[in-house]
Amino acid sequence: MTQDSSGSGRVLVIGGGIAGLTSALQLARSGQAVDLVERDTVLGGHAMLFTCKATDRCQKCTVCMVNDRIREILDEPLVRVRTGQEVVGVERADGRFQVRLKSAGAPVDAAKCIACGLCTEECPTTPEPSISLASDQGMPRVYRVSEETCLVYLGKECERCVAVCPTEAIAFGREREIAEETYGGIIVATGYRPFAAERLTQYGYRHFPDVITGLDLEMRLRREGRLTRPSDGSVPKRVAFIQCVGSRDVKHNRYCSRVCCAYAVRCANKLSYLEPESEIAIFYMDLQAFGKDFAGWRDRLRGRVRLVRSHPAFIEMAPEGGLRLAYESVETNQIDREPFDLIVLSVGLCPGSDTAGLAEMLGIGLDEDGFLLARAREAGGRSKGEGRGGLGPDETLTQVPGLFLAGTCQGPRDIAGSIGHASAAAGAMLHHLRGSQLVTVEERDDDARG
Amino acid sequence: MEITELDPTFKFDVTREPGGEQLMRCFACGTCTASCPVREIDEKFNPRRIIRMVLLGMREEVLSSQFIWLCSTCYACQERCPQDVRITELMSAIKNLAVKEGHLPAAYKMQLELIRNMGRLYEIDEFDNKKRSKAGLPELESTNEDVKKIFVMTGADRLIGGEEGGGE
Amino acid sequence: MKYAFYLGCAAPVRGRHYEMSTRKIAEGLGIELVDIPEFSCCGFPIKGVAHDTFFLLSARNLALAEKHGLNIMTICNSCTGVMTEVNHELRENEDLRKKTNKALAELGYEYKGNVEVKHLIRVLYEDVGVEKIKEKVKVDVAAWKLAPHYGCHFAKPSVAYNRFEDPEYPRILRELMSAAGVGVVDHDRDKACCGGAILAVDENIALKMAGKKLESVAGADGDGICLHCTFCCVMYDDNQSKINQAIGQEYVIPILYYPQVLGMAMGYDPKDLGLKMNRVKTKELLARLES
Numbered sequence: 001m002t003q004d005s006s007g008s009g010r011v012l013v014i015g016g017g018i019a020g021l022t023s024a025l026q027l028a029r030s031g032q033a034v035d036l037v038e039r040d041t042v043l044g045g046h047a048m049l050f051t052c053k054a055t056d057r058c059q060k061c062t063v064c065m066v067n068d069r070i071r072e073i074l075d076e077p078l079v080r081v082r083t084g085q086e087v088v089g090v091e092r093a094d095g096r097f098q099v100r101l102k103s104a105g106a107p108v109d110a111a112k113c114i115a116c117g118l119c120t121e122e123c124p125t126t127p128e129p130s131i132s133l134a135s136d137q138g139m140p141r142v143y144r145v146s147e148e149t150c151l152v153y154l155g156k157e158c159e160r161c162v163a164v165c166p167t168e169a170i171a172f173g174r175e176r177e178i179a180e181e182t183y184g185g186i187i188v189a190t191g192y193r194p195f196a197a198e199r200l201t202q203y204g205y206r207h208f209p210d211v212i213t214g215l216d217l218e219m220r221l222r223r224e225g226r227l228t229r230p231s232d233g234s235v236p237k238r239v240a241f242i243q244c245v246g247s248r249d250v251k252h253n254r255y256c257s258r259v260c261c262a263y264a265v266r267c268a269n270k271l272s273y274l275e276p277e278s279e280i281a282i283f284y285m286d287l288q289a290f291g292k293d294f295a296g297w298r299d300r301l302r303g304r305v306r307l308v309r310s311h312p313a314f315i316e317m318a319p320e321g322g323l324r325l326a327y328e329s330v331e332t333n334q335i336d337r338e339p340f341d342l343i344v345l346s347v348g349l350c351p352g353s354d355t356a357g358l359a360e361m362l363g364i365g366l367d368e369d370g371f372l373l374a375r376a377r378e379a380g381g382r383s384k385g386e387g388r389g390g391l392g393p394d395e396t397l398t399q400v401p402g403l404f405l406a407g408t409c410q411g412p413r414d415i416a417g418s419i420g421h422a423s424a425a426a427g428a429m430l431h432h433l434r435g436s437q438l439v440t441v442e443e444r445d446d447d448a449r450g
Numbered sequence: 451m452e453i454t455e456l457d458p459t460f461k462f463d464v465t466r467e468p469g470g471e472q473l474m475r476c477f478a479c480g481t482c483t484a485s486c487p488v489r490e491i492d493e494k495f496n497p498r499r500i501i502r503m504v505l506l507g508m509r510e511e512v513l514s515s516q517f518i519w520l521c522s523t524c525y526a527c528q529e530r531c532p533q534d535v536r537i538t539e540l541m542s543a544i545k546n547l548a549v550k551e552g553h554l555p556a557a558y559k560m561q562l563e564l565i566r567n568m569g570r571l572y573e574i575d576e577f578d579n580k581k582r583s584k585a586g587l588p589e590l591e592s593t594n595e596d597v598k599k600i601f602v603m604t605g606a607d608r609l610i611g612g613e614e615g616g617g618e
Numbered sequence: 619m620k621y622a623f624y625l626g627c628a629a630p631v632r633g634r635h636y637e638m639s640t641r642k643i644a645e646g647l648g649i650e651l652v653d654i655p656e657f658s659c660c661g662f663p664i665k666g667v668a669h670d671t672f673f674l675l676s677a678r679n680l681a682l683a684e685k686h687g688l689n690i691m692t693i694c695n696s697c698t699g700v701m702t703e704v705n706h707e708l709r710e711n712e713d714l715r716k717k718t719n720k721a722l723a724e725l726g727y728e729y730k731g732n733v734e735v736k737h738l739i740r741v742l743y744e745d746v747g748v749e750k751i752k753e754k755v756k757v758d759v760a761a762w763k764l765a766p767h768y769g770c771h772f773a774k775p776s777v778a779y780n781r782f783e784d785p786e787y788p789r790i791l792r793e794l795m796s797a798a799g800v801g802v803v804d805h806d807r808d809k810a811c812c813g814g815a816i817l818a819v820d821e822n823i824a825l826k827m828a829g830k831k832l833e834s835v836a837g838a839d840g841d842g843i844c845l846h847c848t849f850c851c852v853m854y855d856d857n858q859s860k861i862n863q864a865i866g867q868e869y870v871i872p873i874l875y876y877p878q879v880l881g882m883a884m885g886y887d888p889k890d891l892g893l894k895m896n897r898v899k900t901k902e903l904l905a906r907l908e909s
Binding site: 201202204207314316317318319 | 784786787805806834837838
């Protein structure tokens with residue numbers, strides 16, 4: 001540890017998803033010491049659940065960058081990774097932040113766990129062991145106990161894993177410790193929540209097993225390497241994607257989530273590559289082509305993936321079994337109830353479920369869609385207004401000096417967009433710290449030498 | 451059709467009618483039409499197309515049409531519309547505007563007369579009341595003065611030629 | 619449980635069996651029904667041609683019930699729908715309420731917004747409750763396998779109804795049918811519209827819409843349809859032969875009102891439930907219960 005552990009010169013990054021990782025890494029590379037706090041036991045956030053969408057060539061989905069960033073973070077001496085902890089209180093005084101951190105009290109100590117797997121072998125619960133690797137590809141590689149199935153949580157005698165662990169990393173009934181730290185600045189990178197598809201009951205998500213969300217699709221593809229149907233494990237021959245599920249919908253989220261068109265097109269492309277015989281259709285209102293080469297993807301789908309301009313009305317079970325999708329093709333005025341084996345709901349991005357509480361704790365507002373409120377940089381003494389509407393894509397400032405936003409906590413963006421935003425947040429933080437008296441260049445150089 | 455035949459104020463007139471308020475939110479996704487049980491039977495009724503025609507200003511084609519009277523008010527479209535256009539209410543707004551511009555279908559004229567004259571859609575005469583008594587049900591009145599007053603107050607009596615009568 | 623009993627236009631003339639069976643089970647379940655002879659049509663039929671007239675008709679009925687200090691119990695989905703909608707708008711929109719009250723004042727009424735409009739089915743589900751209904755069941759009617767038909771205006775527009783039921787997955791009627799002990803038949807057109815509202819405008823389309831339902835129920839081997847709307851019943855029962863003509867079928871599908879079904883389960887005489895007044899004969903169904 002190169003920095004003083006009292007932490008007054010450190011920066012806190014809240015959230016270990018792609019945005020938080022990026023901000024932390026950028027700051028560390030500039031010589032700034034960082035604490036990266038993540039509530040989960042592993043880093044990577046939602047992006048860790050996504051699949052690589054390469055066919056015979058890279059589709060530039062940037063999912064792989066997440067793994068790279070995690071590895072770099074874990075090797076970065078200026079970053080102290082605090083997984084399994086969350087921020088429960090923030091006070092601002094003299095330009096510094098007094099932060100209270102609470103550990104989740106997880107039985108496995110991430111710092112001691114060497115991921116040897118002995119505990120999983122020893123665990124008596126069936127069919128699944130109650131202690132296992134938190135995420136097959138997640139990092140740090142650490143084991144996690146399921147509170148639903150573990151005998152100890154069920155009030156029974158066991159603790160066989162505790163006995164077998166060679167590094168004494170496991171202990172039940174750990175105190176939920178509270179730590180107090182002082183930071184010179186905070187970057188909030190708490191991410192998003194996927195839209196709850198069951199709210200659009202006409203699509204029958206959780207009612208029909210073969211209606212899944214875009215996130216479900218990503219996870220299935222990542223886990224299995226190919227797509228199978230949840231109902232019977234067969235490979236679906238006819239797959240439909242429904243775009244704008246919960247997005248651009250005034251009853252749910254009126255905004256465009258900006259990521260769904262791209263992930264649906266890339267997934268459709270990948271599915272068509274994996275199963276060339278399959279029939280794939282994307283039902284869209286209009287394809288929102290962000291990014292300079294996105295329009296090209298559409299052309300590359302031609303002949304393999306059917307694009308239907310329509311927002312489907314509902315999904316039903318045919319009397320003879322199998323899903324049917326009811327829609328009107330707006331281009332032909334024809335209505336249809338077309339059979340599909342699997343239907344993917346392209347859900348968008350919503351503010352994280354605890355965003356309102358977080359905003360209150362941090363003393364910043366929410367925008368009208370419920371994301372954390374960014375403040376426009378004042379130009380020529382005139383404020384450009386608040387919210388996402390009039391802001392450039394890189395806006396990271398808040399009402400609180402020293403507090404910056406990174407990634408999807410501030411509004412929908414894709415991985416590349418989050419990386420860009422998080423880098424901008426790191427830059428804004430450096431700018432802020434230079435203006436404050438916390439860390440001088442001499443001190444830092446001294447530190448680095450020391 | 452010629453662009454000069456389009457009436458750009460039509461959409462505003464519809465918007466002003468109760469139920470027409472959200473008309474201009476429509477982004478023509480087709481959810482309504484695919485939900486519509488009438489469209490399923492007969493393609494001459496297509497709510498998405500009707501909304502487009504209103505937005506384009508096809509006043510006469512819409513207001514004098516038969517198809518605007520085909521909405522069964524099932525609300526399937528309204529419940530699912532992502533833009534909350536409130537399509538069922540919008541159809542009602544369009545129909546009300548049609549009536550104001552002189553297009554009242556005979557079937558509705560008759561219903562107006564029945565309700566004005568008797569306060570209800572189905573006549574209750576002495577014979578009905580006898581049958582009701584026999585079944586142990588209370589007798590009902592066959593006219594309602596308040597309803598007649600409401601028809602005068604709202605101008606609906608003028609749609610059916612003023613004073614009472616003509617219920618046949 | 620005391621309600622102003624709002625019959626609507628169709629029930630007293632074309633749905634006396636609905637009215638009879640409702641009064642019968644209400645008595646048995648302790649729902650007190652008060653008749654208010656001054657109630658008028660709810661205005662539903664003329665909403666599309668004379669909006670203000672429709673609105674005042676509904677508002678006046680609400681004001682009338684408020685004057686009696688009673689909530690309204692309806693039995694027709696359409697009456698329920700428009701009165702719920704008008705009630706919702708009057709409660710939400712103060713300007714509209716003022717304007718409406720100015721008009722109502724000329725008739726000697728005022729509406730403050732204190733009335734609840736509830737369909738019989740909701741009264742049974744929310745006020746009486748499934749458990750109490752089960753306790754009252756004396757006769758096993760499991761031999762009947764009936765297809766539920768919810769009707770459109772029972773829970774839609776869902777905003778006006780505060781979404782007490784998900785219109786995409788209705789469950790209240792199904793639960794009440796199960797509570798009465800009758801078999802519930804799943805069919806793919808359970809939510810479909812009866813077409814009744816456009817019968818006078820385009821009979822052919824309306825009949826074909828209704829025909830889709832009969833096909834679906836027949837395809838699922840339902841013994842009949844169980845519903846709770848006078849309008850829908852007129853469509854499926856009174857017009858069943860016309861529907862058959864329109865779609866070239868010869869379906870004989872009895873159409874039962876839910877209170878008739880529950881009344882049978884509660885052990886009432888079929889005569890008191892008006893089971894002879896159903897247009898499609900219910901004799902065979904009744905015989906099945908005796909064997």
